[in-house]
Amino acid sequence: MTNAIEVRGLTKRYGDVQAVAGLDLDIRQGEVFAILGPNGAGKSTTVEILEGYRSRDSGEVSVLGVDPARPTRQWRSRVGIVLQTANDAAELTVRETVRHFAGYYPNPHDPDEVIERVGLTAKAGKRVRQLSGGQRRRVDVALGIVGSPELLFLDEPTTGFDPEARRQFWELIEGLAHDGTTIVLTTHYLDEAEALADRVAVVARGRIVAEGTPATLGGREAAKARVTWADGSVETDTPTRTVLELSRRFGGEVPGLTVTRPTLEDIYLRLIEPSAN
Numbered sequence: 001m002t003n004a005i006e007v008r009g010l011t012k013r014y015g016d017v018q019a020v021a022g023l024d025l026d027i028r029q030g031e032v033f034a035i036l037g038p039n040g041a042g043k044s045t046t047v048e049i050l051e052g053y054r055s056r057d058s059g060e061v062s063v064l065g066v067d068p069a070r071p072t073r074q075w076r077s078r079v080g081i082v083l084q085t086a087n088d089a090a091e092l093t094v095r096e097t098v099r100h101f102a103g104y105y106p107n108p109h110d111p112d113e114v115i116e117r118v119g120l121t122a123k124a125g126k127r128v129r130q131l132s133g134g135q136r137r138r139v140d141v142a143l144g145i146v147g148s149p150e151l152l153f154l155d156e157p158t159t160g161f162d163p164e165a166r167r168q169f170w171e172l173i174e175g176l177a178h179d180g181t182t183i184v185l186t187t188h189y190l191d192e193a194e195a196l197a198d199r200v201a202v203v204a205r206g207r208i209v210a211e212g213t214p215a216t217l218g219g220r221e222a223a224k225a226r227v228t229w230a231d232g233s234v235e236t237d238t239p240t241r242t243v244l245e246l247s248r249r250f251g252g253e254v255p256g257l258t259v260t261r262p263t264l265e266d267i268y269l270r271l272i273e274p275s276a277n
């Protein structure tokens, strides 16, 4: 399978701060890839370099076969971007804004379909200025997808969304992924990464410290299970055996029984501990 993105040995320094410190990354065509990591880890810097909006100090970068340090107009039209901060043409209506942006692209989607897809049909005639924060964010997403990009970058896309809007947004992303769009998203929501991503990478101190599917990241699938009951708790590789023993001891139902494995968040927090790598 072809890679949509290939990065080797990427570095970027701002004065004393080594924001990106030798980062390698492969993102396959058609996959949803989530980049996780604490504040200041180097995620936005990396993504902005991939988008062609920030220069790098060293390393090899290929995005849809092009070096983003030398972007062409044609390449730009294949890449959709949803930035962290909204670029508001606040006096225009939602429909005018989306139509306006559609005009920049050679093969845009129908603006009204895009507005429908982001759930703003009822607000299409409203000025962007009059929308709530979460609704404006949906306008940003609409502008990111109106050019029918092959590759879509989403930087913390659901910050400020209410739970229902997040679920709707997830469905939108699943639909785009289903249509074959490669999607790269940064997020601080581990449940979002788990719901959407085929693979995730954890960035800490400018490097990737772990990479894998949400189910297997950091050895998650092999991690011990915790069996807890009314008056006890153990960590074990063989939770079924533990439950059978408990059942025998209690003569049937085990009071207060739960069996849990580490969540993606548990694994993530372990991975970003300074002592972990």
Ligand SMILES: Nc1ncnc2c1ncn2[C@@H]1O[C@H](COP(=O)(O)OP(=O)(O)OP(=O)(O)O)[C@@H](O)[C@H]1O
Binding pocket: 014, 017, 018, 019, 037, 038, 039, 040, 041, 042, 043, 044, 045, 046
């Ligand atoms: N334009 C800049 N000038 C100087 N330092 C910068 C600049 N942009 C980022 N940095 C620094 O580089 C480091 C990485 O920042 P970056 O924004 O890439 O992190 P991030 O992982 O995206 O964080 P967040 O989760 O908070 O968005 C930080 O220490 C930040 O302060």
